[in-house]
Amino acid sequence: MPKVFEKSLREVAEEIEKITLSRENGIHVAKSLRMRRGDSLIVSDGEGRDFCCEIEQTSPEVVLKVLFVAPTDTEPEVYITLYQGVPKGDKFAQVVKQCTEIGVSEFVPVIMARSISRPDEKTAAKKVERWRKIAHEAAGQSRRGIIPKVADMMSLEDSVKKLSGDRAIVFYESGGEGLKDILNDFKRENVHSADIFIGPEGGFEPSEVEALKNAGARVATLGRRILRTQTAPLAASANIIYELSSP
């Protein structure tokens, strides 16, 4: 059953019987998905509530009949924020798409020492806008309960300031602890969030890893094989969700 997000639902009461989709969602449902009267659709408020609906009409607007409202059950029990060194070209778009499916809840593009891409303010804003759109679409397709946030690009210093205590894990190509040991500690300490750091194509500068360690982050090995910067976050987040969330 397809799923779309309607922010306006935040304000509606539980007793709502009909939903009129926004123009944009209406076009998506009627034109792109080619859905018709009688088809089923989930509409989510993007904050944990799903409205299971049947399409009543598609023209001039898409109007849905609400069959039932339920809390979304597709969110992982661990809130992952991915801090990634901005990679070249369009690689981060693929990361946002695939990690949204896997269950990452927040993306922070970080300009790191070895980031080759250093867009000016206007280009950066455009890129972030595009990543937000991709997160939105992927969240609907994968039936997430929330739309993952994509933060504005920031420096590593600023990302270090955002860190809260000891929930951060730096994946370092030059080695560190096994991820399993770290996640077993997280389980023991009942930790339900993880801030993960992945370097850009050239990896981290040792001074960057040092700065993150000083801020309380733990350093994990990425394993014995070399993962590219667009593959590492998928493996890392899949493993964290495997270990800290029920399937």
Added chain:
Amino acid sequence: MPKVFEKSLREVAEEIEKITLSRENGIHVAKSLRMRRGDSLIVSDGEGRDFCCEIEQTSPEVVLKVLFVAPTDTEPEVYITLYQGVPKGDKFAQVVKQCTEIGVSEFVPVIMARSISRPDEKTAAKKVERWRKIAHEAAGQSRRGIIPKVADMMSLEDSVKKLSGDRAIVFYESGGEGLKDILNDFKRENVHSADIFIGPEGGFEPSEVEALKNAGARVATLGRRILRTQTAPLAASANIIYELSSP
């Protein structure tokens, strides 16, 4: 340190002092990687032996001085064979690339009931050839000890015949056991291989899952979110390696 594979090394003795690269590898090293005399390079026989070398000359051929030979230490302790329903377009190329990095050892493209792509024999052979090339390149870049095999396309019936007992896991969008429970059984039974089955875009037909179950496969849930056919094998193989291999 870059890595290339030289099949001819299979026949050489351990006492080898110099290696002359094949024309193709020579061009790759001297032209694409722009390596020079004095640079370091790992040459692998693709069967678990790595030759750590220094470049002695790059013209007219690339000649290396062998500094030491060591068994490769980058292979996961679990041998994963990915049977994937052939997806549309070029998606399987991305799967082969990323899953080679993660550590999958063998790929079997399977024409399943809901595979939309049904290439004729010639097109299929061309595609498989291309996937083999991608596996070769990705193995070098990620420093694998072997080049993952890519089998010819086959039917689901033929893939079922290839299965050996109870090491098979079908990832089914309509639910099944938790992967953790299955992998804990594998650990207890000291299993070091896994045959994983992922459906094409439209997923499995129930009869296909039934056939695999009858052949001894266990059915695992892909979790509560919808993973696309090109994301599911990455998450699945990353989790299996996380659980059954040391990092």
